[in-house]
Amino acid sequence: MRRFAFTTGNGQTLPLFVETVGIADERSKIVRTEGYPYFHWLQTIRGEGLFTVNGATFALPVHSGVLVYAGTPHQYEPAPEGWETAYLTFGGPSVPDMLLTLKLQEGVPVRWDADAPLNGLLQEMLDRLEKDQDLFGLNASADAYRFLIVLRQYGRFDNRTDIVRGSERLRPLLDWLERHYADSEIGLAEMAETLGVPASTMNLWFHHTFGLSPYAYLVQLRLRKAKELLIRSADATVKQIAERVGFRDASHFVATFRRKTGIPPQQFRKLYK
Structure with missing residues (x-):
């Protein structure tokens, strides 16, 4: 059947x-x-x-x-x-x-x-x-x-316990990124210093827990915040939103947003308008 x-x-x-x-x-x-x-x-x-x-x-x-x-x-x-x-x-x-x-x-x-x-x-x-x-x-x-x-x-x-344990180890940094994602100067050195471990260890923990690098996680976080602003802040320009979530320039933001979601920011905003 x-x-x-x-x-x-x-x-x-x-x-x-x-x-x-x-x-x-x-x-x-x-x-x-x-x-x-x-x-x-x-x-x-x-x-x-x-x-x-x-x-x-x-x-x-x-x-x-x-x-x-x-x-x-x-x-x-x-x-x-x-x-x-x-x-x-x-x-x-x-x-x-x-x-x-x-x-x-x-x-x-x-x-x-x-x-x-x-x-x-x-x-x-x-x-x-x-x-x-x-x-x-x-x-x-x-x-x-x-x-x-x-x-x-x-x-x-099957690996839920490992994922939970990994997220607990990364929790101080994840909380810190939630507060500082708008800082365009954030790099791997600052992230590793916040976590208190070598950058190589931090990379291993991120790949094991989330399947991506620390910087890729930060980009995903910034894009998630950008989506919230695109929907909630109707009067904000794409350039303003890019600056608010930590991108140095609007063109880089638009290119990254389109590569990760398949559509440009303005089209995403129209979908939820």
Whole structure:
């Protein structure tokens, strides 16, 4: 049995849009050497499957799933007793930031309790898409965001303890950056001094906890603050916002914002106007 629903193309103008939602009875091995063009979530409804991504192979029994980023090679296959799955594919310029903020990591098996609401969310989402004509993809986008929030709330990640421990070690610096991100003179030396460890140690802690460098974390923080100002401070110019969040010049801010989100600041502001 296979059920699936595609959303309309109009939804792809949203910060987060859904490509498709579905339920499938997996019968053969799937190999994607170039990955899938959208972010891909796959979870088990019945039976079990084997999933391979980033050089690791693991089982996906009932009450478990995995998230794969767009373009990441992967493969999966059903166990002999059969495998029924639910899946969600989605994209959008705001998705990378959302996943980073929610700490939803790629290629890490996620498990949850039998009574967690994750079990039926995709089926409910599919039912609504099959029943209602979602012309602009707004309902599907809202459902997908809600799913990601619930996944973060109820999902158990194999390395969650390490992530929590790492964030605790970095907490003094993270709090300091929240107060000083607008200072364009901040560099690795100041960050390491605030944390009280060598820069090499700080780099290791950041990569292990967040999967990115300390400076990349600072850039993400500045962009998040910029998004808040673009929405909240309607009279502020892009140049003023760039200065307020720590960018030395507006052109660098615009280029960085566009590279990270897929759209320029002014277009982002219009989306939320």
